[in-house]
Amino acid sequence: MFASTMQDFPLTVTAILRHGRRVHGGSECVTWTGAAPRRATFAEVAANADRFAAALSSLGVRAGDRVGTFCWNTQEHLEVYFAVPCSGAVLHTVNIRLFPEQVAFVVNHARDRVVVVDDSLVPLLGGVADRLETVETFVVVGDGDASPLGDRPVVRYAELLAGHEPGYVYPELDERQAAAMCYTSGTTGNPKGVAYSHRSTFLHSLAATTPGALGLSDRERVLPIVPMFHANAWGIPYAAFLSGASLVMPGRFLQPEPVTRMIAQERVTLAGAVPTIWADIVRHGEEHEIDLSSLRRVICGGSAVPRALIERLRDRYGVTVLQGWGMTETSPLAAVSHPPAFVEPGTDEDLDWRARTGRVVGGVELRIVDDAGRELPWDGEAVGEIEVRGPWVTASYHLDDAPEKFDDGWLRTGDVGTVDRYGFVQITDRAKDVIKSGGEWISSVELENHLMAHPEVVEASVIGVPDPRWQERPLACVVRRPGSTVRAADLAEFLAGRVARWQVPERWSFVDEVPKTSVGKFDKKVLRLAHEKGDLQVETLDR
């Protein structure tokens, strides 16, 4: 091998911390508190990270040990985000919205030795505290009651910081060692753990700042509503330290009223959240005076964004929507819906592109394969399962090889869709949610998007149900606007103008709400179960 002369310089979270502290030391982390927001510079955040790294050492945390967090998006969580990986330990962000038994499962499975918990979440974590087998110490952020945590040692975050000095000397790290862990929300079976490396985190953060992804610089003020326990808040906290983008942390204030207030008050330019949050904000804006004038872009992810929502945000608030696609297994950014250069911004064509899933981000490789594993063309027509690979894509799960999730070095995403010649992906369904009707595939997501564009429809979820003639047919579960009297026949007629007639559901059920998973996605498993048990009231139209 003809060797290069380049430095063998490791890609680490520590390098991100050094850059943010020195070059962007004046950028801000603002935390919403309900009262006056708390403000800190990146230099102050870094100094506190130093203090907490020293504190972890004093608590006996060693290289490779896992430190859990059970926290909202706050300055302290950001400090822990740096202190834990940079000190050589592994950050395990626990999803507070998991079912209690799943919380216990992931903490035990990761073998967390320390768990950092917000005082407002102590009651929730306290409910499973006696089932946590490996935790030696709880670190509580805030001075609220800690007694629900039981009789294990509890120390206060503020006291730990006060007891240590900045200037901690971080160890030299191997870029391939684990920096952080995140468990998938696991709609089936137990959650599965993904361990990000320092290398993958550095690369993902750098890629996240590029114009083809989030396009971050120190001129942005970013509000990550997406939780820091959900695929690292899409990588935003680390990307902020690399780019100098200031952070506005919402804490536990995720309702439309405080969120719109923090956008207005802190002049947020970019915010990230799942589509339901944006739908809530738009609805809130119909009845209240809200000021989104500083907001130029929102990043939506977690589930497909209805075109109608993108249009409303553009027309009412001048906000451009970007969809991001990815998953815990992909760090998560894999595709972002930047329309190709030939598309004129602000046009309806521009909207059409933004309503698609997204264009493959540089650094990620993607292909679609058919049932036999053959690669399909990027013609915008061929539908197959999407597989990805790349330096921030997982190759396995923690203590669980799960070979069925991998295909010759590619991650099987479980999403089904098309790719066009511009590398633009359109997810048409989850592989397990595709409705196979008479040998043809019906996209449940496409039906849902059309239904949710109907003015009388709040939410719609479509599942496949057994059919004696067609093997499977769609059942549309619809949440109507309060007071609406729209009928199934009206909605079927509405759909008939938008999809092939044979795809229009005969079966309809009006429900009060669509059940959601812990990360806010439609939980079709629950709907299918309800249908099997006969708990859904179904109306059947003539074909």
Added chain:
Amino acid sequence: MFASTMQDFPLTVTAILRHGRRVHGGSECVTWTGAAPRRATFAEVAANADRFAAALSSLGVRAGDRVGTFCWNTQEHLEVYFAVPCSGAVLHTVNIRLFPEQVAFVVNHARDRVVVVDDSLVPLLGGVADRLETVETFVVVGDGDASPLGDRPVVRYAELLAGHEPGYVYPELDERQAAAMCYTSGTTGNPKGVAYSHRSTFLHSLAATTPGALGLSDRERVLPIVPMFHANAWGIPYAAFLSGASLVMPGRFLQPEPVTRMIAQERVTLAGAVPTIWADIVRHGEEHEIDLSSLRRVICGGSAVPRALIERLRDRYGVTVLQGWGMTETSPLAAVSHPPAFVEPGTDEDLDWRARTGRVVGGVELRIVDDAGRELPWDGEAVGEIEVRGPWVTASYHLDDAPEKFDDGWLRTGDVGTVDRYGFVQITDRAKDVIKSGGEWISSVELENHLMAHPEVVEASVIGVPDPRWQERPLACVVRRPGSTVRAADLAEFLAGRVARWQVPERWSFVDEVPKTSVGKFDKKVLRLAHEKGDLQVETLDR
């Protein structure tokens, strides 16, 4: 070590090629020819790269072999940029502006087996062809006379492409193997070779696309006037394939008239060149009708950019100047002069920031040290030598360890300057050009910048010359505007209002031009030698 679950996915030029060909296959590479420009899509460029990779194999080129290029910026050069590294060989871009003996030195030192040469450059390379010891085959681009190359085998690039098919199966590569080599222009001694790895090239390309560096997306049309044999044209060709930015290749047409025509005709949005090129264009624009309306940004590098030039480009053409700082040893991007977020765009303060050297780019680490090697504070005051490290910074030179160029894992850049609290660097001088007058340092660059802002001055270069009382004093060598009668006393008075009086030179010399190195920098070595030999006519003012 607690291992991550992430894929062990190599960072390679091949990954950049795959991304550009598939996701940005419709982006363009346009080559200026003097007649109608030639156009090719990235997909076509990639297909030709495949063909050339197959051709290299047929020529007997094996993994690790060096393939030289002696070429302008063209589509073919871009194809070779991918074909050579992706096939496992090493691209050696030879600087066509080196002195002939240096050309022979670098080709022999790198042991190039094949050299690709533009037919218009055959006469130049032919002058040293008989001194090239390792070259087995010349590949000539174009159908011009190849006889000056002597009697070694000559094959035509077009014939090689025609003889091979796209779809070459590139080998799997180790990300640490060399992808490309570039020799420093070496103002003292022989040129020194830097070998970029696939990893460093991937990382530099990704970083180059970020808003903190060049901010590239498929909406940009980039004109790299900076040669592809000069630190990979600042990384633009690879960054273009990663981001989808279209490329406008100037070929050998680097004069203001064709350059301004290609900007207007191809709607170039971003162009990169050394400051003298921009100064020439501005002067050209004073006497000719030019259309720079598509151009939003220019990247300047290679030497400090006079504030007056930045101001003229802004005020006359609405063009924003970014300075890039780096060197062959740093791939090259290390700092870019994006003003911090608190600076209002378009203001005079904004100009002041852009006239500084630049802000440290994420991924590069930088420090300043004094003569004793002690690190100095980032206070905008302390002056020291700048040292850098990072994943795209060299650790040595090819077959030349040069320990004097390194300091405990940091590259000693040979540049002297300050850093402020925003990570903004201000180079005040080359370490070897600093003028040490009575124990104080005088920045030759600062004096030059002030002088070049004088309306009667075209160019100015200041060198230190021996002084019996002060050890060293500055000698200002000035090129006046044609017809100007400005006197040394006038210029001294002009400077006196801008720098400390003791820094104002007594010694002045009016010259016809400032000698330049092969990459267009002021060649102070030549001026010092001329002064030593008494070839400069020097006028001395009273102190």
